[in-house]
Amino acid sequence: MKRYSAFAIAREALRGHTGWDRAWGSPQPKDRYDVVIIGAGGHGLATAYYLGKNHGVKNVAILEKGWLGGGNTGRNTTIIRSNYLQDASAAIYEKSRSLYETLSQDLNYNVMFSPRGVMMLAQTQHEIRGYRRTAHANALQGVATEFIGPQRVKELCPIINIDGPRYPVLGALWQPRGGTARHDAVAWGYARACSAMGMHVIQKCEVTGVKTEGGKVTGVATTRGDIACGKLGIVVAGHSGVVAEMAGFRLPVESVALQALVSEPIKPCMDVVVMANTVHGYMSQSDKGEMVIGGGADGYNNYTQRGSFHHIEETVRALVETFPMISRLKMLRQWGGIVDMTGDRSPILSKTPVEGVFINCGWGTGGFKAIPGSGWGFAELMAKGASPLTAEFGLERFREGRFIDESVAAGVAH
Amino acid sequence: MLILHCPYCGVDADETELSPGGEAHLKRAGPGTPDDAFERYLFHRENPKGVHFERWRHASGCGKWFHAARCTVTMEVFGTYPAQVTEPPQEICDRITGKRPGWSWGAFS
Ligand SMILES: Cc1cc2nc3c(=O)[nH]c(=O)nc-3n(C[C@H](O)[C@H](O)[C@H](O)COP(=O)(O)OP(=O)(O)OC[C@H]3O[C@@H](n4cnc5c(N)ncnc54)[C@H](O)[C@@H]3O)c2cc1C
Ligand SMILES: [Zn+2]
Numbered sequence: 001m002k003r004y005s006a007f008a009i010a011r012e013a014l015r016g017h018t019g020w021d022r023a024w025g026s027p028q029p030k031d032r033y034d035v036v037i038i039g040a041g042g043h044g045l046a047t048a049y050y051l052g053k054n055h056g057v058k059n060v061a062i063l064e065k066g067w068l069g070g071g072n073t074g075r076n077t078t079i080i081r082s083n084y085l086q087d088a089s090a091a092i093y094e095k096s097r098s099l100y101e102t103l104s105q106d107l108n109y110n111v112m113f114s115p116r117g118v119m120m121l122a123q124t125q126h127e128i129r130g131y132r133r134t135a136h137a138n139a140l141q142g143v144a145t146e147f148i149g150p151q152r153v154k155e156l157c158p159i160i161n162i163d164g165p166r167y168p169v170l171g172a173l174w175q176p177r178g179g180t181a182r183h184d185a186v187a188w189g190y191a192r193a194c195s196a197m198g199m200h201v202i203q204k205c206e207v208t209g210v211k212t213e214g215g216k217v218t219g220v221a222t223t224r225g226d227i228a229c230g231k232l233g234i235v236v237a238g239h240s241g242v243v244a245e246m247a248g249f250r251l252p253v254e255s256v257a258l259q260a261l262v263s264e265p266i267k268p269c270m271d272v273v274v275m276a277n278t279v280h281g282y283m284s285q286s287d288k289g290e291m292v293i294g295g296g297a298d299g300y301n302n303y304t305q306r307g308s309f310h311h312i313e314e315t316v317r318a319l320v321e322t323f324p325m326i327s328r329l330k331m332l333r334q335w336g337g338i339v340d341m342t343g344d345r346s347p348i349l350s351k352t353p354v355e356g357v358f359i360n361c362g363w364g365t366g367g368f369k370a371i372p373g374s375g376w377g378f379a380e381l382m383a384k385g386a387s388p389l390t391a392e393f394g395l396e397r398f399r400e401g402r403f404i405d406e407s408v409a410a411g412v413a414h
Numbered sequence: 415m416l417i418l419h420c421p422y423c424g425v426d427a428d429e430t431e432l433s434p435g436g437e438a439h440l441k442r443a444g445p446g447t448p449d450d451a452f453e454r455y456l457f458h459r460e461n462p463k464g465v466h467f468e469r470w471r472h473a474s475g476c477g478k479w480f481h482a483a484r485c486t487v488t489m490e491v492f493g494t495y496p497a498q499v500t501e502p503p504q505e506i507c508d509r510i511t512g513k514r515p516g517w518s519w520g521a522f523s
Contacts, residue, residue, distance in 0.1 A: 241461040252457035255486075300416075300434035302486045303463050309415050310430050343457055399453040 001196035003108050023188060024068075024195035029202050029224050033061045035382065036220060036229035038207045038243060040064035042073040042183075043360055043367065044235035045190035045201070046375020047382070049107075052197040054376070055383035060199045061229075062191075063222060065206035069187025072237050073368065075305075075337035077260050077294040079273055079284070080369040081118040081178035083145045085134050086404050088392035089346060090141040095389060096373025100181060103372060109189030111181045112287070116271050118178030119148075119156065121322075123167035123278040131173035145175045157272050164321050167278055180273060180284055186371055210247040210357070217247070217356035232357045233382055238303065238338025240361035249353045251361065252398045253340045258297040258365050259307035261315075261334040263326070265289030279318035283326075291326060293319060297339065297365060307336035339364045344403035349378050349390035358382050359395070416484075419494050423476035435469030438481050439501060439520065463487055465510055465517045467502055470494075483510060 002008065002021050012019055035051060037044045040062045051057040064070075080100055082093035099106075100113045122128045131147055138145040150162045153172050162169040191201050202224070209221035210232065219228035234243050238255045265288050275282035282294045295315035298308050312334060320327045342348060342362040347370070349360050360378045363370060377389030392404055416429040425431075436459065443455035460466065466486045471479050481499070483492040483506050492513070493506040502522060510517055517523060 239463070242463050250454070250458040251461075252459075254459050254461045255463075300436075300468060301459075301461055301466060302489065304487065304489060308429055398457045399449055 001192065004110075023192045024201055026203065027200045029061065029063075029200065029205065029222070029227055032219070032228040033200070034059040034229070035231045035233065036060070036227060037062045037233040037235055038220070039071070039234070039236040040068050040187070040191065040201055040203065041071045041235065041237060042069065042186050042190065042371035043237075043363065043374050043378070044233070045187060045194060046371050047233055047235060047360065047378045048194045048199055048375075049190045049197075050375045050379035051383060052194065052199060054379060057383055058197050058199060060194070061227065062194065062199065062201045063205045063207055063220070063227070064201070064203045065223075067203050068191050068201065069184055072337040072339060073187050073371070074184055075260065075335055076183055076368040077282070077284070077292050078180040078183050078368055079118060079178070079275070079282070079294075080113070080181060081175050081273075082143050082369070083118070083120070083134055083138055083173055083175045083178070084406055085137050086346075086406060087141060088404050089406055090138065090143050092373045092377060092389050092393075093370055094141070094143050094373075095376060096370045097177065099372035099376065100369075101177075103181075103186070103189070107189040107193050109185060109192055111185045111189050113179065113181040115177045115179040116273065116284075117156065117174065117176045118273040118275065119153065119172040119174050120275045120277060121153070121160075121169050122147075122171040122173070123169060123276065125170070127278060128170055131171070134173055143175075144177060145173055148172050148174045157270055157274055159269055159323050159325050160274065161322060161324050166321065178273065183368060186368075190375075207243060207246070210243070210354075212247070212354055215355055217354055230356065231382055233360060233378065234357065235360045235378075237340050237361060237363065237367070240340050240359065244352075244359065247352065247354050247357050251348070251359070251395075253342055253348070253362055254301050255303060255338050255340055256298045256300065257302055257304050257307040257336040258339045259295040259311055259315075259334060259336045261293050261295065261312060261331050262286070263291040263293070263329045263331050266291070266329070269325070274322070276318060276322050279321060281315045281318040281322070283319055283323065290332065291329065297341075303338050305336045305338060341365075343398070344405045345407040346404035347374070347393055348395055349374065349381060349393040350395040351381075351385075352395065416489060416491075418470060418482050418491060420472045420475060420478065421480050421494050421496050422478040423472065425472070425475055427472055427475055431472065431474040433471045433473040435471055435479065438467035438469050460520055462519060465492070465514055465519050467519060467522075469497070485514070
């Protein structure tokens with residue numbers, strides 16, 4: 001792999017850009033790999049990357065039924081924060097956020113991490129109490145957040161209407177080192193780094209069956225033939241239930257569509273991320289100038305990658321109240337992704353009833369921020385059989401009643 | 415927008431009038447149920463990519479609970495039926511078989 005640098009740009013400028021390598025290979029699948037990862041979203045790719053980088057496991061294939069990052073990784077609103085309530089969550093999300101700080105250097109690929117600050121508005125007394133509590137918990141966990149008053153909110157984001165008619169802004173939970181990153185670049189950067197280590201990122205290769213012998217995994221059946229493996233990682237977000245069924249076990253996960261939309265590009269008008277959980281909407285401005293807006297999840301199971309129309313109306317209504325200046329803005333695009341929801345709104349990073357099969361799922365509406373940390377912990381779990389980052393996130397927690405309850409703490413969980 | 419026919423009041427109700435109630439025909443687990451079965455009952459919802467049965471409430475209408483059979487991929491509705499049954503009516507199962515031969519869902523097929 002040739003390194004990207006300012007010098008490389010200058011060199012290529014002089015020779016008509018003829019010297020750039022392909023960013024990643026597109027190899028034919030081999031018959032066998034030590035580790036097969038199903039799903040080339042951010043979590044699958046990050047897992048492979050840290051398997052190679054931290055544990056020296058490089059005979060790895062990442063199988064993707066569609067295209068790189070074409071699942072939720074390429075469909076999300078890119079919010080990165082780690083202001084969760086429970087210790088286990090704070091640990092993995094903060095690990096992840098801190099890895100994002102240096103990810104561009106680490107991967108030699110610009111993921112455009114922008115720690116512009118994330119603010120979660122408190123618009124009811126209940127939210128004030130909830131966010132104060134989170135700020136205290138974060139202080140103990142070593143996550144830098146603070147509860148700020150309405151005047152500070154207005155200073156940080158002048159376009160907010162703080163004395164809105166229904167829900168005036170009473171304060172906010174502020175994480176100054178939260179922010180956004182370029183979602184596609186995260187997938188591409190990891191894919192390029194994996195490819196450079198000799199791993200196979202294989203697109204248009206759908207896994208259709210999981211093969212086992214005596215309760216142990218031996219390989220997978222795919223649309224490009226059978227592939228044997230020593231260990232298997234299932235990292236397929238909304239399709240986790242479908243793939244788990246191929247391996248013969250059930251998951252406490254339900255799949256629903258979650259939507260987002262973007263506006264036409266406008267001049268810079270906000271340089272923080274704002275989430276308004278009571279009225280249910282959140283917004284940030286992309287580098288291109290589009291307002292990136294996150295909407296609601298459907299209330300019923302589906303795999304449509306589209307989402308219900310009325311959620312758009314609800315979201316936009318809420319945001320127009322919070323940001324009156326966007327009322328004349330035209331919306332350019334809308335889309336949906338299939339998110340994997342668990343009962344406690346926390347992920348599952350776990351061994352499974354099938355020996356050698358590991359599962360990483362349940363990130364639901366909020367796993368983009370977790371990609372580096374999840375990959376780090378899950379790679380350790382797959383390589384060594386245990387990881388301090390993933391210990392609390394096992395499948396057995398449901399049976400044992402040890403939930404990591406973020407459903408109340410996180411509100412709109414993005 | 416999803417539109418479901420309410421089998422009680424006869425209205426073709428928009429999604430915004432309805433509230434979803436999750437998986438249909440759950441068998442409740444009582445005291446003395448082994449841990450495995452209890453875990454299944456509490457957490458292991460049917461989450462198929464295809465034919466699905468679920469409960470809905472005509473919340474902003476007549477207020478009644480009812481059942482719906484729907485495809486989670488195409489959103490095609492195979493039919494709705496009253497709440498007071500423990501399994502889908504034969505007629506609905508036959509209609510699904512006509513459109514999705516070989517389907518199965520939980521204990522039904
Ligand atoms: C609209 C929207 C907004 C969001 N906003 C945020 C946000 O602001 N911040 C945040 O932190 N998170 C957000 N999320 C959540 C975040 O996008 C996801 O949690 C995260 O991207 C999940 O990554 P993943 O790698 O697990 O899954 P994915 O990126 O979905 O990757 C899974 C891959 O598996 C592949 N696959 C599935 N089945 C098979 C098979 N049988 N064989 C081979 N491949 C298969 C899929 O094609 C897919 O590419 C949002 C999600 C959505 C939909
Ligand atoms: Zn009715």
